[in-house]
Amino acid sequence: MAPQIGHSAKTQTSAAGPYAVVEHAARGAGLIVMGALHPRLSNAKQLHEGTLILLGAAGAFWPVLKDSREWREGQPDPVDRWSERVIGQLALEMKATPYYPFGGPPYAPFIDWALKSERTFSSPVGALVHDTVGMMISFRGALHFADEFEIPLASHGSPCTDCHAPCTTACPVEALNAHNFYDVAACKDYLVTQAGQSCLTEGCIARRACPFSSGAERQPEQSAHHMDAFLRP
Numbered sequence: 001m002a003p004q005i006g007h008s009a010k011t012q013t014s015a016a017g018p019y020a021v022v023e024h025a026a027r028g029a030g031l032i033v034m035g036a037l038h039p040r041l042s043n044a045k046q047l048h049e050g051t052l053i054l055l056g057a058a059g060a061f062w063p064v065l066k067d068s069r070e071w072r073e074g075q076p077d078p079v080d081r082w083s084e085r086v087i088g089q090l091a092l093e094m095k096a097t098p099y100y101p102f103g104g105p106p107y108a109p110f111i112d113w114a115l116k117s118e119r120t121f122s123s124p125v126g127a128l129v130h131d132t133v134g135m136m137i138s139f140r141g142a143l144h145f146a147d148e149f150e151i152p153l154a155s156h157g158s159p160c161t162d163c164h165a166p167c168t169t170a171c172p173v174e175a176l177n178a179h180n181f182y183d184v185a186a187c188k189d190y191l192v193t194q195a196g197q198s199c200l201t202e203g204c205i206a207r208r209a210c211p212f213s214s215g216a217e218r219q220p221e222q223s224a225h226h227m228d229a230f231l232r233p
Helices: 018-028 061-066 078-094 110-116 184-191 197-202 205-209 220-231
Strands: 032-037 051-056 097-099 120-122 128-130 139-145
Touching: 018 032, 018 051, 018 078, 032 110, 051 110, 061 078, 061 220, 078 097, 078 139, 110 120, 110 128, 110 139, 184 197, 184 220, 197 205, 197 220
Parallel strands: none
Antiparallel strands: 032 051, 051 139, 097 139, 120 128
């Protein structure tokens, strides 16, 4: 069912109406709403009106993906292909325009959108950090609606504000640190060593060190899949 879109840009602590419909539909598909914004008010890149809802992966995502045809087919990029099919279907049902953080260049400006949703921030090591999933961020797509409707007020602020920043010292080779983000070569070199197997099979140790990352409910198998994709040429 398509949400009944209104025309109010007013925000509140917990939005109902169309936003709740989108949130419910996303949850039913194995996704979570990771942020929302009104491009007109936030000076977002590329978009200038309406309402944008950012969708991402959390605990329910992985078992849904593993049960999907994209995973069973054994073809490359099952996560992206699943995301395109599922979010594309949501967009069709809700009369929205879908966007994805892959498939470019040019790429949709997800980092700008995420930061302007005021639920994603820059961490002390430069990587993005989210107010509920920490540094285990996985944006899978976004839905853009032509009309402005009420969205929740993002009032929590950065999770890093009162944090002692374990992410800055967790990486054994300082690929992620508070000074120079991000030494990709050092990270990849470490992953192929015996010492680096923990990061390779469980996910980046610096990202796991973030106290908020537990909110992603990330399964080691999912992290291993993403790390393997990162390591491949």
